[in-house]
Amino acid sequence: MTRQVFAGAVAIGGGAPVRIQSMTTTPTSDTAATLAQIRRLAAAGCEIVRVAVRDEADARAVRALKDASPLPVVADIHFSAKLAVLAIESGADKVRINPGNIGGEEQIAAVADCIRSHGISVRVGANTGSIEKEHLQKYGRSAEALVESALQNVAVLERHGVHDIVISVKASSVPLTVAAYRMLAGRTDHPLHVGVTEAGTKESGIVKSSVGIGALLLEGIGDTVRVSLTDDPVEEVYAAKRILRACGLEQEFVEVISCPTCGRCAWNSMALAQKVERRVFGVKKRLKVAVMGCVVNGPGEAKDCDLGIAGGTDRCVLFRKGEPYRTVPAAEAEAAFLQELDRALSE
Amino acid sequence: MTRQVFAGAVAIGGGAPVRIQSMTTTPTSDTAATLAQIRRLAAAGCEIVRVAVRDEADARAVRALKDASPLPVVADIHFSAKLAVLAIESGADKVRINPGNIGGEEQIAAVADCIRSHGISVRVGANTGSIEKEHLQKYGRSAEALVESALQNVAVLERHGVHDIVISVKASSVPLTVAAYRMLAGRTDHPLHVGVTEAGTKESGIVKSSVGIGALLLEGIGDTVRVSLTDDPVEEVYAAKRILRACGLEQEFVEVISCPTCGRCAWNSMALAQKVERRVFGVKKRLKVAVMGCVVNGPGEAKDCDLGIAGGTDRCVLFRKGEPYRTVPAAEAEAAFLQELDRALSE
Numbered sequence: 001m002t003r004q005v006f007a008g009a010v011a012i013g014g015g016a017p018v019r020i021q022s023m024t025t026t027p028t029s030d031t032a033a034t035l036a037q038i039r040r041l042a043a044a045g046c047e048i049v050r051v052a053v054r055d056e057a058d059a060r061a062v063r064a065l066k067d068a069s070p071l072p073v074v075a076d077i078h079f080s081a082k083l084a085v086l087a088i089e090s091g092a093d094k095v096r097i098n099p100g101n102i103g104g105e106e107q108i109a110a111v112a113d114c115i116r117s118h119g120i121s122v123r124v125g126a127n128t129g130s131i132e133k134e135h136l137q138k139y140g141r142s143a144e145a146l147v148e149s150a151l152q153n154v155a156v157l158e159r160h161g162v163h164d165i166v167i168s169v170k171a172s173s174v175p176l177t178v179a180a181y182r183m184l185a186g187r188t189d190h191p192l193h194v195g196v197t198e199a200g201t202k203e204s205g206i207v208k209s210s211v212g213i214g215a216l217l218l219e220g221i222g223d224t225v226r227v228s229l230t231d232d233p234v235e236e237v238y239a240a241k242r243i244l245r246a247c248g249l250e251q252e253f254v255e256v257i258s259c260p261t262c263g264r265c266a267w268n269s270m271a272l273a274q275k276v277e278r279r280v281f282g283v284k285k286r287l288k289v290a291v292m293g294c295v296v297n298g299p300g301e302a303k304d305c306d307l308g309i310a311g312g313t314d315r316c317v318l319f320r321k322g323e324p325y326r327t328v329p330a331a332e333a334e335a336a337f338l339q340e341l342d343r344a345l346s347e
Numbered sequence: 348m349t350r351q352v353f354a355g356a357v358a359i360g361g362g363a364p365v366r367i368q369s370m371t372t373t374p375t376s377d378t379a380a381t382l383a384q385i386r387r388l389a390a391a392g393c394e395i396v397r398v399a400v401r402d403e404a405d406a407r408a409v410r411a412l413k414d415a416s417p418l419p420v421v422a423d424i425h426f427s428a429k430l431a432v433l434a435i436e437s438g439a440d441k442v443r444i445n446p447g448n449i450g451g452e453e454q455i456a457a458v459a460d461c462i463r464s465h466g467i468s469v470r471v472g473a474n475t476g477s478i479e480k481e482h483l484q485k486y487g488r489s490a491e492a493l494v495e496s497a498l499q500n501v502a503v504l505e506r507h508g509v510h511d512i513v514i515s516v517k518a519s520s521v522p523l524t525v526a527a528y529r530m531l532a533g534r535t536d537h538p539l540h541v542g543v544t545e546a547g548t549k550e551s552g553i554v555k556s557s558v559g560i561g562a563l564l565l566e567g568i569g570d571t572v573r574v575s576l577t578d579d580p581v582e583e584v585y586a587a588k589r590i591l592r593a594c595g596l597e598q599e600f601v602e603v604i605s606c607p608t609c610g611r612c613a614w615n616s617m618a619l620a621q622k623v624e625r626r627v628f629g630v631k632k633r634l635k636v637a638v639m640g641c642v643v644n645g646p647g648e649a650k651d652c653d654l655g656i657a658g659g660t661d662r663c664v665l666f667r668k669g670e671p672y673r674t675v676p677a678a679e680a681e682a683a684f685l686q687e688l689d690r691a692l693s694e
Contacts (some may be wrong), residue, residue, distance in 0.1 A: 277548045
């Protein structure tokens with residue numbers, strides 16, 4: 001069990017649900033564009049949003065974002081204590097910094113004082129691109145180097161009285177990421193921000209993130225997750241939701257079980273499965289539905305489904321809890337099932 | 348370390364590479380369509396293909412498939428010992444059956460004799476839709492029920508002298524799948540066929556399969572994998588390749604590291620990353636390339652990349668092993684990088 005910290009009103013760690021976060025891709029000082037993106041992220045299920053702060057205009061824009069954002073805003077600042085202080089004074093709910101790169105002791109003290117006086121939390125983290133030199137020399141690009149580098153940043157903040165700290169140790173290599181978080185989880189009770197960094201485009205990035213984040217969540221490691229995709233950040237949120245669902249960490253959703261179809265499949269179950277998936281993705285209701293190509297696995301697999309359909313040669317059978325209750329011609333199966341689905345969703 | 352068995356010339360288990368398999372969705376007796384799909388699967392990287400055998404025409408078609416297929420052919424038969432024998436006599440390289448559902452002792456003995464005399468291997472398995480009644484009553488829909496049910500099928504075959512057996516225990520629930528395979532791996536040294544069953548459409552199925560298969564592969568569990576998607580089976584093969592790569596189990600490929608972009612990104616790195624990903628996906632060459640939005644993580648993360656690019660406001664920098672060697676205007680960055688990439692690919 002990790003400690004609990006807050007980003008605005010959103011608890012992270014200490015038994016809180018695993019939080020989904022993402023990062024905007026708009027210039028932060030373009031507050032209209034950034035707010036529009038934040039609203040899309042929130043609608044998709046994002047719970048915490050991070051914005052990059054490159055300059056004073058970005059730092060000052062945090063105020064307008066914070067005032068209008070439906071989500072807590074995390075300011076991401078590198079190389080500048082001054083910008084960190086400005087972003088916090090502009091109302092950032094949390095900052096993502098590495099004390100190691102914002103200057104000397106005086107600068108670090110100024111930022112730490114500001115964090116404490118505003119009562120906000122901070123994420124520090126190492127990724128394979130930002131390991132402190134001494135750890136890189138001592139350990140190479142290893143889990144040890146990531147963990148030591150991150151914990152050194154934690155120690156600096158704690159020495160300055162900052163304790164509400166979330167930690168990350170990301171690599172673009174999945175096995176390295178998993179090894180680093182396992183090691184880190186054994187050495188700290190700070191909440192962990194979990195992700196695979198620079199995971200790539202949607203197609204490969206979703207797989208890398210699912211394997212890495214999923215393996216950790218299944219072990220109980222991870223308090224907030226970020227899927228990094230070179231794509232619209234809304235896709236990151238969808239992927240994160242799917243990972244949480246796959247790991248059994250989200251219950252209020254409509255699970256769609258559908259078979260891959262094979263030579264036994266004599267109707268277009270794929271088209272129906274896709275339609276069903278699209279229709280129910282955002283629905284917050286605990287329901288399990290099955291779209292099965294044939295009767296070999298269909299009825300058995302659909303036993304614990306609230307609603308199911310399995311195809312035959314020219315007729316399809318509708319199930320409730322694995323029990324057939326209606327037979328329809330294959331040509332009418334789609335319309336009949338979607339009607340039953342809508343009824344189940346509105347019940 | 349598991350034992351080794353063969354599907355045709357392809358070794359499974361015992362230290363062989365983790366094999367990618369898929370299943371055709373065409374009617375098996377339509378040999379032209381099925382062979383066309385098998386060739387597409389092989390071109391995508393599939394190593395073993397399974398076909399559904401529903402009737403005598405399907406079973407006899409195995410001969411023509413086997414003669415022309417570039418991949419070993421596994422015949423998938425349920426409820427009929429006669430069809431199993433016919434498929435084996437038609438040249439199947441492996442069969443997927445459950446002795447529990449093909450008839451009494453006499454039928455099982457006939458199939459086992461046929462398997463032995465043809466020297467082929469067999470996969471048996473339980474999924475949550477096919478757990479034997481006694482185990483379901485004793486254990487419910489649990490890992491124990493899946494494992495006991497599968498091992499009972501193994502025991503039946505072993506009693507009949509069949510020992511080249513691959514085992515699967517699939518559920519549509521990822522945590523249940525992972526728990527079942529972990530338990531199974533502790534109780535047998537037969538090679539394991541790993542997958543999440545009825546995982547759904549491409550979007551959610553890839554995540555569920557990546558989390559489940561990935562978590563197991565990272566622990567060293569799994570000798571052959573099947574990603575089940577309600578989609579073109581070629582997509583299953585792509586996803587399986589990506590999972591193996593993410594787990595560090597495939598080395599000969601071009602890894603594309605690309606950042607998610609953020610408010611710091613002043614050029615269209617996403618478009619370039621997607622182009623690069625598409626260009627290199629099938630290339631068998633050990634190479635690591637990075638497409639980074641900005642200089643915060645770019646150079647550091649690209650340190651171990653053979654080739655990289657990071658953007659600035661109006662200029663981009665090209666790297667080799669993290670060392671900048673060329674600066675180009677942002678408008679020319681894409682063309683310049685793709686040219687360098689082609690050179691690196693042809694070296």
